[in-house]
Amino acid sequence: DAGVTQSPTHLIKTRGQQVTLRCSPKSGHDTVSWYQQALGQGPQFIFQYYEEEERQRGNFPDRFSGHQFPNYSSELNVNALLLGDSALYLCASSSGVDTGELFFGEGSRLTVL
Amino acid sequence: QKEVEQDPGPLSVPEGAIVSLNCTYSNSAFQYFMWYRQYSRKGPELLMYTYSSGNKEDGRFTAQVDKSSKYISLFIRDSQPSDSATYLCAMNRDDKIIFGKGTRLHILP
Numbered sequence: 001d002a003g004v005t006q007s008p009t010h011l012i013k014t015r016g017q018q019v020t021l022r023c024s025p026k027s028g029h030d031t032v033s034w035y036q037q038a039l040g041q042g043p044q045f046i047f048q049y050y051e052e053e054e055r056q057r058g059n060f061p062d063r064f065s066g067h068q069f070p071n072y073s074s075e076l077n078v079n080a081l082l083l084g085d086s087a088l089y090l091c092a093s094s095s096g097v098d099t100g101e102l103f104f105g106e107g108s109r110l111t112v113l
Numbered sequence: 114q115k116e117v118e119q120d121p122g123p124l125s126v127p128e129g130a131i132v133s134l135n136c137t138y139s140n141s142a143f144q145y146f147m148w149y150r151q152y153s154r155k156g157p158e159l160l161m162y163t164y165s166s167g168n169k170e171d172g173r174f175t176a177q178v179d180k181s182s183k184y185i186s187l188f189i190r191d192s193q194p195s196d197s198a199t200y201l202c203a204m205n206r207d208d209k210i211i212f213g214k215g216t217r218l219h220i221l222p
Contacts, residue, residue, distance in 0.1 A: 043212045048209070055208070
Protein backbone atom coordinates (compact mmCIF):
# COMPACT_ATOMS: atom_id res chain seq x y z
CA ASP A 1 0.00 0.00 0.00
CA ALA A 2 1.66 3.18 -1.22
CA GLY A 3 1.71 5.99 1.27
CA VAL A 4 1.65 9.68 0.40
CA THR A 5 4.00 10.48 -2.46
CA GLN A 6 5.29 13.93 -3.35
CA SER A 7 7.29 15.27 -6.26
CA PRO A 8 9.77 16.68 -6.84
CA THR A 9 11.79 15.96 -3.70
CA HIS A 10 14.13 18.91 -4.18
CA LEU A 11 14.07 21.94 -6.41
CA ILE A 12 15.80 25.28 -6.77
CA LYS A 13 14.11 28.37 -8.17
CA THR A 14 14.94 32.04 -8.41
CA ARG A 15 12.92 34.96 -7.07
CA GLY A 16 9.88 35.81 -9.16
CA GLN A 17 9.53 32.35 -10.67
CA GLN A 18 6.59 30.02 -10.25
CA VAL A 19 6.60 26.47 -8.88
CA THR A 20 4.18 23.53 -8.91
CA LEU A 21 4.41 20.74 -6.36
CA ARG A 22 2.50 17.50 -6.65
CA CYS A 23 1.01 15.03 -4.18
CA SER A 24 -0.67 11.65 -4.41
CA PRO A 25 -2.59 10.73 -1.26
CA LYS A 26 -2.55 7.42 0.54
CA SER A 27 -4.86 4.86 -1.00
CA GLY A 28 -8.41 5.31 0.30
CA HIS A 29 -7.89 8.92 1.42
CA ASP A 30 -9.92 11.75 -0.05
CA THR A 31 -8.64 14.82 1.79
CA VAL A 32 -5.34 16.53 1.09
CA SER A 33 -3.74 19.25 3.22
CA TRP A 34 -0.62 21.25 2.43
CA TYR A 35 1.83 22.56 4.99
CA GLN A 36 4.91 24.77 4.83
CA GLN A 37 7.72 23.93 7.25
CA ALA A 38 10.54 26.43 7.57
CA LEU A 39 13.82 25.30 9.11
CA GLY A 40 13.45 24.80 12.86
CA GLN A 41 9.71 25.45 12.81
CA GLY A 42 6.60 23.33 12.97
CA PRO A 43 4.46 22.82 9.87
CA GLN A 44 2.23 25.80 9.03
CA PHE A 45 -1.16 25.03 7.49
CA ILE A 46 -1.59 26.39 3.95
CA PHE A 47 -4.89 24.90 2.82
CA GLN A 48 -6.96 21.74 2.63
CA TYR A 49 -8.79 20.18 -0.32
CA TYR A 50 -11.79 17.89 -0.16
CA GLU A 51 -14.02 16.87 -3.07
CA GLU A 52 -11.94 19.08 -5.36
CA GLU A 53 -12.78 22.19 -3.33
CA GLU A 54 -10.61 24.28 -1.03
CA ARG A 55 -12.26 23.74 2.37
CA GLN A 56 -9.92 25.54 4.73
CA ARG A 57 -7.14 28.05 4.26
CA GLY A 58 -4.41 29.23 6.57
CA ASN A 59 -2.79 32.65 6.70
CA PHE A 60 -1.03 32.52 3.35
CA PRO A 61 -1.25 35.05 0.49
CA ASP A 62 -3.06 34.43 -2.77
CA ARG A 63 0.29 33.62 -4.40
CA PHE A 64 -0.30 30.18 -2.92
CA SER A 65 -2.98 28.28 -4.78
CA GLY A 66 -3.91 24.68 -5.25
CA HIS A 67 -6.01 22.14 -6.97
CA GLN A 68 -7.40 18.70 -6.31
CA PHE A 69 -8.13 16.29 -9.12
CA PRO A 70 -10.93 13.68 -9.35
CA ASN A 71 -8.44 10.95 -8.35
CA TYR A 72 -7.77 12.96 -5.12
CA SER A 73 -4.23 13.92 -6.10
CA SER A 74 -3.33 17.54 -5.56
CA GLU A 75 -1.05 20.33 -6.69
CA LEU A 76 0.32 23.32 -4.83
CA ASN A 77 1.29 26.34 -6.94
CA VAL A 78 3.31 29.27 -5.71
CA ASN A 79 3.68 32.36 -7.91
CA ALA A 80 6.15 35.25 -7.71
CA LEU A 81 8.50 33.33 -5.44
CA LEU A 82 10.19 35.17 -2.58
CA LEU A 83 13.32 34.18 -0.68
CA GLY A 84 11.09 33.55 2.34
CA ASP A 85 9.22 30.83 0.46
CA SER A 86 12.25 28.55 0.89
CA ALA A 87 10.97 25.68 3.01
CA LEU A 88 9.91 22.05 3.11
CA TYR A 89 6.42 21.71 1.64
CA LEU A 90 4.53 18.82 3.13
CA CYS A 91 1.45 17.14 1.78
CA ALA A 92 -0.76 15.21 4.18
CA SER A 93 -3.73 13.01 3.39
CA SER A 94 -6.58 11.84 5.55
CA SER A 95 -9.90 10.10 5.28
CA GLY A 96 -12.82 12.43 5.91
CA VAL A 97 -12.51 15.86 7.41
CA ASP A 98 -12.92 15.58 11.16
CA THR A 99 -9.70 13.88 12.12
CA GLY A 100 -6.22 14.66 13.26
CA GLU A 101 -4.85 11.51 11.73
CA LEU A 102 -2.77 12.95 8.95
CA PHE A 103 -0.42 10.85 6.87
CA PHE A 104 2.47 12.90 5.56
CA GLY A 105 4.67 12.55 2.54
CA GLU A 106 8.40 13.15 2.75
CA GLY A 107 8.03 16.65 1.41
CA SER A 108 9.35 18.80 -1.40
CA ARG A 109 12.30 20.96 -0.37
CA LEU A 110 12.15 24.29 -2.19
CA THR A 111 15.11 26.66 -2.26
CA VAL A 112 14.56 30.14 -3.66
CA LEU A 113 17.71 32.04 -4.65
CA GLN B 114 0.38 34.71 22.28
CA LYS B 115 0.71 31.78 19.90
CA GLU B 116 -2.10 29.24 19.93
CA VAL B 117 0.29 26.37 20.61
CA GLU B 118 3.55 26.78 22.54
CA GLN B 119 6.29 24.16 22.57
CA ASP B 120 9.85 24.44 23.83
CA PRO B 121 12.13 23.78 20.82
CA GLY B 122 14.92 22.25 22.92
CA PRO B 123 17.22 20.57 22.13
CA LEU B 124 16.65 18.09 24.93
CA SER B 125 19.42 15.55 25.56
CA VAL B 126 18.85 12.58 27.87
CA PRO B 127 20.76 9.33 28.48
CA GLU B 128 19.49 6.07 27.03
CA GLY B 129 16.95 4.38 29.27
CA ALA B 130 15.71 7.61 30.88
CA ILE B 131 12.08 8.74 30.95
CA VAL B 132 11.49 11.66 28.60
CA SER B 133 8.80 14.27 29.19
CA LEU B 134 7.73 16.54 26.33
CA ASN B 135 5.11 19.26 26.80
CA CYS B 136 2.93 21.77 25.01
CA THR B 137 0.57 24.46 26.20
CA TYR B 138 -2.27 25.98 24.24
CA SER B 139 -4.50 29.01 24.56
CA ASN B 140 -7.64 28.11 22.60
CA SER B 141 -10.19 26.01 24.49
CA ALA B 142 -11.84 25.17 21.14
CA PHE B 143 -9.18 22.56 20.40
CA GLN B 144 -10.84 19.16 20.32
CA TYR B 145 -8.20 16.60 19.38
CA PHE B 146 -4.61 16.38 20.52
CA MET B 147 -1.85 14.60 18.66
CA TRP B 148 1.85 13.92 18.89
CA TYR B 149 3.87 13.47 15.72
CA ARG B 150 7.47 12.32 15.39
CA GLN B 151 9.68 13.70 12.63
CA TYR B 152 13.05 12.25 11.75
CA SER B 153 15.56 14.42 9.93
CA ARG B 154 14.64 14.98 6.27
CA LYS B 155 11.39 13.02 6.64
CA GLY B 156 7.71 13.91 6.96
CA PRO B 157 6.02 13.76 10.38
CA GLU B 158 4.39 10.48 11.44
CA LEU B 159 1.53 10.18 13.90
CA LEU B 160 2.46 8.70 17.28
CA MET B 161 -0.50 9.35 19.54
CA TYR B 162 -4.03 10.73 19.14
CA THR B 163 -6.41 11.64 21.96
CA TYR B 164 -9.54 13.75 22.35
CA SER B 165 -10.28 13.70 26.04
CA SER B 166 -8.54 14.64 29.23
CA GLY B 167 -6.57 11.85 30.85
CA ASN B 168 -3.89 9.40 29.82
CA LYS B 169 -3.50 7.17 26.78
CA GLU B 170 -0.77 4.56 26.64
CA ASP B 171 0.78 2.82 23.62
CA GLY B 172 3.83 0.72 24.35
CA ARG B 173 6.58 2.95 25.71
CA PHE B 174 4.59 6.10 24.93
CA THR B 175 1.99 7.81 27.14
CA ALA B 176 0.05 10.88 26.06
CA GLN B 177 -1.54 13.03 28.75
CA VAL B 178 -4.10 15.78 28.26
CA ASP B 179 -5.19 18.28 30.90
CA LYS B 180 -7.87 20.47 29.32
CA SER B 181 -8.43 22.50 32.49
CA SER B 182 -4.80 23.64 32.40
CA LYS B 183 -4.56 23.63 28.59
CA TYR B 184 -1.50 21.42 28.82
CA ILE B 185 -0.52 18.23 27.05
CA SER B 186 2.43 15.91 27.58
CA LEU B 187 4.13 12.97 25.94
CA PHE B 188 6.15 10.57 28.07
CA ILE B 189 8.64 8.12 26.60
CA ARG B 190 9.77 5.29 28.87
CA ASP B 191 13.02 3.36 28.45
CA SER B 192 14.19 5.85 25.81
CA GLN B 193 16.29 4.48 22.94
CA PRO B 194 18.75 6.18 20.55
CA SER B 195 16.19 5.49 17.79
CA ASP B 196 13.80 7.86 19.62
CA SER B 197 16.09 10.76 18.66
CA ALA B 198 13.89 12.96 16.51
CA THR B 199 11.78 16.11 16.61
CA TYR B 200 8.45 15.68 18.42
CA LEU B 201 5.60 17.90 17.31
CA CYS B 202 2.43 18.43 19.28
CA ALA B 203 -0.63 19.19 17.19
CA MET B 204 -4.24 20.16 17.84
CA ASN B 205 -7.40 20.13 15.78
CA ARG B 206 -9.62 23.21 15.59
CA ASP B 207 -12.36 23.59 12.98
CA ASP B 208 -10.80 20.79 10.92
CA LYS B 209 -7.49 22.64 10.87
CA ILE B 210 -4.48 20.97 12.44
CA ILE B 211 -2.23 23.45 14.25
CA PHE B 212 1.31 22.32 15.09
CA GLY B 213 3.75 23.41 17.74
CA LYS B 214 7.33 24.30 16.78
CA GLY B 215 8.58 20.86 17.75
CA THR B 216 11.08 19.74 20.39
CA ARG B 217 14.38 18.24 19.20
CA LEU B 218 15.21 15.20 21.31
CA HIS B 219 18.61 13.50 21.50
CA ILE B 220 18.95 10.17 23.29
CA LEU B 221 22.59 9.64 24.24
CA PRO B 222 23.84 6.01 24.05
